[in-house]
Amino acid sequence: MNYIPNIVFALVLLCGILFFSRNVKKLYRNIKLGKDVDVSDNEPLRWRNMVNIALGQSKMVVRPIAGLLHIVVYVGFIIINIEVLEIVIDGLFGTHRVFAFLGSAYNILIASFEILALLVIVSVILFWVRRNIIRLQRFVKPEMKGWPKNDGNLILYIELVLMVLFLTMNAADYQLQLLDAEGYTKAGSFPVSGYFSMLFNGASASSLILVERTAWWLHIVGILFFLNYLYYSKHLHILLAFPNTYYGKVTPQGKFKNLESVTKEVKLMMDPSADPFAAPAEDAPPPEKFGASDVQDLNWVQLLNAYSCTECGRCTSECPANLTGKKLSPRKIMMDTRDRLEEVGKNLDVNKGNFIDDGKQLLGDYISHEELWACTSCNACVEACPISIDPLSIIMDMRQYLVMEQSAAPSDLNNMMGNIENNGAPWPFNQMDRLNWAKEE
Amino acid sequence: MGNELKVPTMAELFASGQQPEVLFWVGCAGSFDDRAKKITKAFIKILNKANVSFAVLGTEESCSGDPAKRAGNEFLFQMQAVTNIEVMNAYEVKKIVTTCPHCFNTLKNEYPELGGDYQVVHHTQFINQLLEDGKISLNGGSYKGKKITYHDPCYLGRANNVYEAPRDLIKKLDAELVEMKNCRSKGLCCGAGGAQMFKEPEKGEQDINVKRTEEAIEVKPDIVAAGCPFCNTMMTDGVKAKEKESSIAVLDIAELIANAEDL
Numbered sequence: 001m002n003y004i005p006n007i008v009f010a011l012v013l014l015c016g017i018l019f020f021s022r023n024v025k026k027l028y029r030n031i032k033l034g035k036d037v038d039v040s041d042n043e044p045l046r047w048r049n050m051v052n053i054a055l056g057q058s059k060m061v062v063r064p065i066a067g068l069l070h071i072v073v074y075v076g077f078i079i080i081n082i083e084v085l086e087i088v089i090d091g092l093f094g095t096h097r098v099f100a101f102l103g104s105a106y107n108i109l110i111a112s113f114e115i116l117a118l119l120v121i122v123s124v125i126l127f128w129v130r131r132n133i134i135r136l137q138r139f140v141k142p143e144m145k146g147w148p149k150n151d152g153n154l155i156l157y158i159e160l161v162l163m164v165l166f167l168t169m170n171a172a173d174y175q176l177q178l179l180d181a182e183g184y185t186k187a188g189s190f191p192v193s194g195y196f197s198m199l200f201n202g203a204s205a206s207s208l209i210l211v212e213r214t215a216w217w218l219h220i221v222g223i224l225f226f227l228n229y230l231y232y233s234k235h236l237h238i239l240l241a242f243p244n245t246y247y248g249k250v251t252p253q254g255k256f257k258n259l260e261s262v263t264k265e266v267k268l269m270m271d272p273s274a275d276p277f278a279a280p281a282e283d284a285p286p287p288e289k290f291g292a293s294d295v296q297d298l299n300w301v302q303l304l305n306a307y308s309c310t311e312c313g314r315c316t317s318e319c320p321a322n323l324t325g326k327k328l329s330p331r332k333i334m335m336d337t338r339d340r341l342e343e344v345g346k347n348l349d350v351n352k353g354n355f356i357d358d359g360k361q362l363l364g365d366y367i368s369h370e371e372l373w374a375c376t377s378c379n380a381c382v383e384a385c386p387i388s389i390d391p392l393s394i395i396m397d398m399r400q401y402l403v404m405e406q407s408a409a410p411s412d413l414n415n416m417m418g419n420i421e422n423n424g425a426p427w428p429f430n431q432m433d434r435l436n437w438a439k440e441e
Numbered sequence: 442m443g444n445e446l447k448v449p450t451m452a453e454l455f456a457s458g459q460q461p462e463v464l465f466w467v468g469c470a471g472s473f474d475d476r477a478k479k480i481t482k483a484f485i486k487i488l489n490k491a492n493v494s495f496a497v498l499g500t501e502e503s504c505s506g507d508p509a510k511r512a513g514n515e516f517l518f519q520m521q522a523v524t525n526i527e528v529m530n531a532y533e534v535k536k537i538v539t540t541c542p543h544c545f546n547t548l549k550n551e552y553p554e555l556g557g558d559y560q561v562v563h564h565t566q567f568i569n570q571l572l573e574d575g576k577i578s579l580n581g582g583s584y585k586g587k588k589i590t591y592h593d594p595c596y597l598g599r600a601n602n603v604y605e606a607p608r609d610l611i612k613k614l615d616a617e618l619v620e621m622k623n624c625r626s627k628g629l630c631c632g633a634g635g636a637q638m639f640k641e642p643e644k645g646e647q648d649i650n651v652k653r654t655e656e657a658i659e660v661k662p663d664i665v666a667a668g669c670p671f672c673n674t675m676m677t678d679g680v681k682a683k684e685k686e687s688s689i690a691v692l693d694i695a696e697l698i699a700n701a702e703d704l
């Protein structure tokens with residue numbers, strides 16, 4: 001017996017898996033560059049969110065057309081991947097359609113794979129049309145030029161090719177079964193590929209085998225390629241959407257976290273027994289930096305958010321600032337964060353795990369002041385995101401850095417804050433006049 | 442005499458050994474902004490009419506700190522919060538009602554961790570409760586046939602999921618409630634939040650309040666109802682920018698109710 005195909009297959013599979021785990025490690029390391037944050041609360045709610053939002057796609061269907069198409073592709077991919085299991089076993093052990101013993105259940109399985117494959121093809125084509133022919137607003141914003149645009153299309157092409165290969169493989173297989181070819185177990189029902197297997201009418205068994213084998217190999221190699229493409233792509237969301245919805249915000253959207261380091265200082269200031277001139281203790285840690293100017297200042301959930309973002313632009317298409325032509329785009333905030341995080345990660349890679357200052361940071365080099373100050377903190381982006389990403393929290397952390405570390409607020413805001421400090425109101429009115437309205441006519 | 446507002450302060454009541462059931466948190470806009478002061482007074486009329494046991498902090502109230510926090514000045518925010526909490530805890534405040542969604546959000550969500558744990562309600566929720574308890578009644582005849590559209594304040598709606606209380610009130614007014622294409626959780630911001638109220642907008646094609654006003658005008662309302670003093674200002678300016686002030690009024694829900702009852 002000839003074991004070469006089995007060995008080649010095992011090697012290809014091993015390479016694919018090794019490369020993938022290398023990327024997963026990198027991903028994990030990069031996300032962990034973020035600050036720690038306590039997410040041990042509300043466990044039942046978190047699980048529910050994950051089940052509803054990621055598994056159940058509850059937020060996708062807010063937009064019915066995109067939502068429906070997405071569910072088709074999502075369900076299609078998950079279910080068709082059962083087939084991958086069979087392919088792997090067949091590949092490793094030299095069997096053919098190893099699950100065929102399931103009998104009629106197998107027929108149903110293969111038939112549903114085929115129907116789903118067809119639906120996926122249709123959906124993918126419609127997705128492509130929306131991006132490239134209809135050119136929906138949210139897919140042609142400035143941050144979608146270059147790689148993000150190509151990435152979006154490339155994913156669609158890969159999915160299309162994988163589905164076509166799957167159906168071609170089945171079509172040839174079906175013909176071979178009809179020809180009683182050796183090794184081609186009579187199994188499966190082929191409601192879709194059965195149709196265009198007519199194309200193979202009259203083809204010889206040997207050329208059919210060539211087609212079937214080629215499609216089979218390309219299909220599995222394609223899947224391994226796709227798996228490893230994820231790390232470089234917005235398509236990472238197919239994995240990260242799950243943890244991301246689990247770790248997403250579980251408090252009211254309007255609740256912004258209170259900075260603990262500030263609380264300590266404020267308490268000290270308000271404490272009449274504290275000596276304001278006391279020298280800090282010898283072993284006191286250096287004062288914590290307020291807010292965020294680079295990715296390491298964000299917490300790891302925010303960095304996970306960045307890797308999970310699928311660049312769909314639902315956030316941006318509901319952002320009041322973006323809708324009125326301001327530079328701010330919440331999607332770009334997430335994309336910038338990921339790009340910078342990748343840059344920092346590469347820096348670590350080449351410097352053996354040490355970060356060598358590259359003179360760049362997220363603030364300024366990626367995200368401008370103008371973008372940050374345009375936000376109304378309205379939470380429309382947070383509400384719109386189908387996988388619980390919170391671009392607003394990053395904007396707020398960066399504003400904190402600008403104001404508390406750099407005193408770099410727009411002058412109007414400095415006036416406002418000065419007023420609050422001096423009179424307890426954002427306008428220059430005396431606090432003693434606060435009740436005057438009650439006496440006015 | 443009938444028109445005189447009764448506005449007891451916490452200090453007064455405390456001095457005479459009384460403890461009101463609820464603190465009315467007026468907020469900076471409600472205290473100082475000419476337009477918002479009218480909302481404050483309308484709500485006071487309702488409180489008076491319903492004989493609610495309430496008080497205000499008056500000169501002891503200070504900015505909740507919301508604009509400072511959203512501008513990034515956590516330090517100033519917490520200073521404000523801690524000061525206010527000290528005052529309120531000294532008066533043993535349990536329940537707060539406010540006409541400002543920004544104060545509502547901050548007091549309700551961000552004060553507890555700093556030592557200020559209160560039951561906080563928005564005035565639209567409070568008025569609904571008054572109606573339910575039979576403390577006030579509504580005939581609503583004066584709005585018959587009027588079209589009212591309701592603009593969701595971000596800090597009441599999305600931020601805290603209060604969508605129905607204000608709508609319930611409008612429906613009780615016998616008016617026709619018409620929804621804008623972006624409403625409830627998809628409601629478009631008026632442009633004031635996140636401390637934008639206090640600065641010039643960034644460069645762009647349009648002002649946010651004008652865009653939101655256009656959405657309101659699309660449904661041809663007689664009245665744009667709001668539940669936030671800042672939204673009110675923004676929408677009023679938007680209506681002016683669109684030269685519609687003769688046909689569209691921008692009113693707070695408290696004003697709608699106070700007018701209906703001819704208070």
Ligand code: SF4
Pocket residue numbers: 315318319320321322328329330374375376377378379380381382391392
């Ligand atoms: S919170 Fe800021 S970034 Fe998000 S939609 Fe509103 S204005 Fe845009």
Ligand code: SF4
Pocket residue numbers: 308309310311312313314315316330331334384385386387389391
């Ligand atoms: S943040 Fe969410 S809504 Fe915005 S582009 Fe990313 S995935 Fe889409």
